[in-house]
Every structure is written in C-alpha cells, then in structure tokens.
Amino acid sequence: MRSPATRSEERGSATVEFALVLPLVLVVALAVLQVGLVLTDQLVVVEAARGGAREAAVTLDDEAVRQAALRAGGRLDPERTEVEITRDGGAGDPVTVDVRYRAPVAVPGVRCSVSVLAATVCGFAVVLALLTLDVSRAIAGRSRAQSAADAAALAAADELALPTGRDPASLAASYAARNGARLVSCRCAEGSGEALVTVEVPIALSILGPDRAVRVSARAVVDEPAIFSSAAGGAGLQPWFARELVCLNRLVPGLVLESGFRTHAEQARLYREKPDLAAPPGHSLHERGLAADLAFPSAEAEARAHALAGSCGLAFPVSGEPWHTSPTGLE
Numbered sequence: 001m002r003s004p005a006t007r008s009e010e011r012g013s014a015t016v017e018f019a020l021v022l023p024l025v026l027v028v029a030l031a032v033l034q035v036g037l038v039l040t041d042q043l044v045v046v047e048a049a050r051g052g053a054r055e056a057a058v059t060l061d062d063e064a065v066r067q068a069a070l071r072a073g074g075r076l077d078p079e080r081t082e083v084e085i086t087r088d089g090g091a092g093d094p095v096t097v098d099v100r101y102r103a104p105v106a107v108p109g110v111r112c113s114v115s116v117l118a119a120t121v122c123g124f125a126v127v128l129a130l131l132t133l134d135v136s137r138a139i140a141g142r143s144r145a146q147s148a149a150d151a152a153a154l155a156a157a158d159e160l161a162l163p164t165g166r167d168p169a170s171l172a173a174s175y176a177a178r179n180g181a182r183l184v185s186c187r188c189a190e191g192s193g194e195a196l197v198t199v200e201v202p203i204a205l206s207i208l209g210p211d212r213a214v215r216v217s218a219r220a221v222v223d224e225p226a227i228f229s230s231a232a233g234g235a236g237l238q239p240w241f242a243r244e245l246v247c248l249n250r251l252v253p254g255l256v257l258e259s260g261f262r263t264h265a266e267q268a269r270l271y272r273e274k275p276d277l278a279a280p281p282g283h284s285l286h287e288r289g290l291a292a293d294l295a296f297p298s299a300e301a302e303a304r305a306h307a308l309a310g311s312c313g314l315a316f317p318v319s320g321e322p323w324h325t326s327p328t329g330l331e
C-alpha cells in the first residue's frame, strides 16, 4: 500500500468509526432507561394488587375493588390497567385480585432507535460488502504488480549481466508499464547481475479512497554468462556480438574467452610481441569490440564450435587462428 497514510486519512476513518458506533451506544442507553421504567411500573402494579385485595376483603362490590386498586397504583394509566377479581366463594372466603398493566414504551427514542438499529445493521452490511470488494481489488492489484515487478527486475538484471547499452532502469520501467504498473525505483548496480525493482499499480478502493496504489518489490539475479567469467571478461565487446558468443557457448559449453576487447595500446604491445600473429594497431576487430579469441575444452568442442558458429552469426575467418572469431561478414 502507499506508505504516506496521511493524518487526514486516519482522522477520516476515526470519524467513520464514531458515526457507526454512536447509534449503537444511543440505542443501548435508551434500552437501559426503558427497562428501568418497566421495573418501576412492576413495583407500582404489585402495590395496586395489594390495595385491591385489601378492598376485596371487606366488600363484594367489584367496581369498588377496581377503584381501590387504581388508587393504590396512583401513577398507572386506567386505560392500560386490567383488574381481575377471583372469589373462591362468598364473603369471608379467600379472594384473589390480579392487576395487569400494559406498560407503555415511555422512552420516546426506543421505538425510533429500533429503526436506527436496523439502519445501522444495514450500514454495517454495506460497509462489509464494500470492504470485501476493496480487499478483492487489492489482491488483484497486488498480483498484477507482482507480475510487473518480476518482469521489470528480470529485464534490468539481464541488461546488467549482459549489457546492450540500454539503461537498466528505463528498461525496467517499460516492462513494468506493459503490465500496467509504474516503476518506483530500480536498484540496479552496474557490474552486478542483480536488480531490485519496486513498482506501483494504481487501484481505486471504495472505503480507503479512489486513488490508492499497491506497491511491490522484486529481485532478480542473472548470472554472468559463463563465457565471460574468465579474466578477459566481456567488457568492451559490442553487445550484439557478446550475445552471439553467449549463443555459441550455449551450444558448446566450456568455451573460455581468452582475449576480447583490446585498447589501441594493448593491440600495439601485442603487435610488437607477435607481429606475425596480431594485426597492426588500428586494424584489429578486437579494438572495436568485434573479435574474440576462445579457448576450447577439447578438440571435439573446437570442431563443434566451428561447425555451429554460423547458426549464432559467428565465423572463424583466419585459418591459422582457429581460436579467433568475429561476426559473420566482418572478417
């Protein structure tokens, strides 16, 4: 995810959380209040039943008993109060007075807050659905970013291991772009075959914001081609010629580069030492990075290299120098 998770975003999510929790807190508070009122009514109803029973003990007039019960339960609404009198016989026999009271929903908020609760539950469901959508978008973005990072790192590492003259970072950027990502950084140290690449894929999220990004890093290491691991190395060779040598080395393993690019001074020194073998300075393809002297692991490998050179665009043009190779057509 994008690292600058700014303060305003944090504040924003705190506000959202508060807005979601507030109705719940309100509903719970109102419910507690309502329960308290019902408990109070319960005590008053017991008092009303006692008052009615006392009156029933001294009179057979049910209406008088009812009035006595209502008087005893002073705060009860007569409309909502039922008084039932059960006599086991006549005067002097046991009598039961039942008082039933339909307690009103006295807290005005309770009924309305039930709707608020329903709305809150709906809100939670919507938030949950959007979060699920966001998570799946983030996962998809991440996998796209991973592909982009892998491709970019590989391209950069390949360029570092076997330079073609292009900039590893811009090569990584173009491979990232092909996968819909943007290159954030490329730690591509020259002379190594290792590239550490970070890319970013933009994603639009419902909850966390429309312009977010998934950031992913990938590391790729491409070994230096075996043929260039000798002391001479591949430095100074023309990139496309170097690739032709790598091609031949794939077909004939074990080739060693004994001499590749030579400076003018190096060619001059060689010419002084072996005037019959080396070309005069200024006249050698070695000085242009277009010739290589190879050592072969066996006579059989040498014969194979000579036979297959053409398929890699190479030639061994000098009959007395079976080790000297250069691109076809330049000999």
Ligand SMILES: [Zn+2]
Residues within 6 Å of the ligand: 286, 291, 292, 293, 323, 324, 325
């Ligand atoms: Zn040569």
